[in-house]
Amino acid sequence: MAKTPTVFIDGEAGTTGLQIRERLAANPHVALRSIAPDRRKDAGARREMMEEVDLVILCLPDDAAKESAALAASLGAKAPKLLDASTAHRVDPTWAYGLAELTPDQPAAIAAAQNVSNPGCYPTGAILMLRPLVEAGIMAADHPITVNAVSGYTGGGKSMVAAYEARTAPDFEMYGLGLHHKHLPELQKYSLLSRRPIFVPAVADYAQGMLDAIPLHLDMLEKRVTPAEIEALLAARYAGSEYVRVVPAEGNGKIEPQALNGTNGLEIRVFGDAALGQAVLVARFDNLGKGASGAAVQNLGLMLGIPVNASLPVATPHAAE
Numbered sequence: 001m002a003k004t005p006t007v008f009i010d011g012e013a014g015t016t017g018l019q020i021r022e023r024l025a026a027n028p029h030v031a032l033r034s035i036a037p038d039r040r041k042d043a044g045a046r047r048e049m050m051e052e053v054d055l056v057i058l059c060l061p062d063d064a065a066k067e068s069a070a071l072a073a074s075l076g077a078k079a080p081k082l083l084d085a086s087t088a089h090r091v092d093p094t095w096a097y098g099l100a101e102l103t104p105d106q107p108a109a110i111a112a113a114q115n116v117s118n119p120g121c122y123p124t125g126a127i128l129m130l131r132p133l134v135e136a137g138i139m140a141a142d143h144p145i146t147v148n149a150v151s152g153y154t155g156g157g158k159s160m161v162a163a164y165e166a167r168t169a170p171d172f173e174m175y176g177l178g179l180h181h182k183h184l185p186e187l188q189k190y191s192l193l194s195r196r197p198i199f200v201p202a203v204a205d206y207a208q209g210m211l212d213a214i215p216l217h218l219d220m221l222e223k224r225v226t227p228a229e230i231e232a233l234l235a236a237r238y239a240g241s242e243y244v245r246v247v248p249a250e251g252n253g254k255i256e257p258q259a260l261n262g263t264n265g266l267e268i269r270v271f272g273d274a275a276l277g278q279a280v281l282v283a284r285f286d287n288l289g290k291g292a293s294g295a296a297v298q299n300l301g302l303m304l305g306i307p308v309n310a311s312l313p314v315a316t317p318h319a320a321e
């Protein structure tokens, strides 16, 4: 019988690490290994662990992730596969970008790669909406794009969770208004945009759930299309996808961010008015699901060639439409 692959989660006690652990705990196709809590930041202990396992998931701040990647590289041929949840390697051409729905070839690229970078939460939704429009020649690569977004406070990791739980953080806050948010390089690169987008994120007083919203003036696009035609193009692009769904934008022009919490799902809607020539593309997903830990488990399944459940064992969607 083939050996069960072994996995070490470096940063397993953090927000992303804990959720990955929860998704893998009952999976009989993978064996999780841990370092004693008091040695978890000890480079020697981490290097020894890396030598033993088949794959390491880095759930660490960027600098610590770079340090871990260097430790793995120092093992040469004995280096495990790496899956990095941080921002450190997302536009590094020697790492595969772990967004399986990016192109039809991406799952195979992730499966074959030694090192995979898990995407940023906000770029995941925006890239999946923009790239098919650029590839189809509907949107020019230099089209001026703005991405407006909101995240639950778990997106800021343990320190932001603590600030919200202590009631010392604002109920709602826009940020990134210096226009240098760390997600911009990957958002621009994988959306195939030549013009730097404007990104306006916000965080609010709820734990989990994300919306990315992209307003479009349709007469400024390369080809005249209606909101329904954009919806049809995206629906055809993601037909058959296990996790990404294009959903009719019914209702009263409202959407809340928490309905997919606990799952690895991502929904795309095209709100719009053909007569006005305007549309707003909206992606909804769990920042800790398809935005982080769910995507990581989906990638781990591809990298190890094993079946996985990328959603939590008991997904707890927060609200119905």
Ligand SMILES: NC(=O)C1=CN([C@@H]2O[C@H](COP(=O)(O)OP(=O)(O)OC[C@H]3O[C@@H](n4cnc5c(N)ncnc54)[C@H](OP(=O)(O)O)[C@@H]3O)[C@@H](O)[C@H]2O)C=CC1
Residues within 6 Å of the ligand: 010, 011, 012, 013, 014, 015, 016, 017, 040, 041, 042, 058, 059, 060, 061, 062, 064, 085, 086, 087, 119, 120, 121, 154, 155, 156, 157, 158, 159, 287, 288, 291, 292
């Ligand atoms: N939260 C989210 O929605 C998302 C997060 N990410 C990324 O995942 C990574 C982890 O984020 P998140 O889980 O939110 O962060 P947290 O702050 O919740 O967790 C980080 C963990 O890393 C540990 N750690 C810090 N430095 C070291 C070190 N030198 N060696 C070993 N362990 C260390 C921390 O331990 P201790 O607490 O003891 O210091 C903590 O357990 C980040 O790079 C983030 O950008 C990616 C997508 C979304």
Ligand SMILES: CC(=O)N[C@@H](CCC(=O)OP(=O)(O)O)C(=O)O
Residues within 6 Å of the ligand: 085, 086, 087, 119, 120, 121, 122, 151, 152, 153, 154, 155, 156, 160, 182, 183, 201, 202, 203, 291
């Ligand atoms: C609400 C909040 O602060 N969110 C974080 C993004 C989440 C994160 O740090 O993770 P990834 O870069 O790995 O996606 C931020 O805007 O910096």
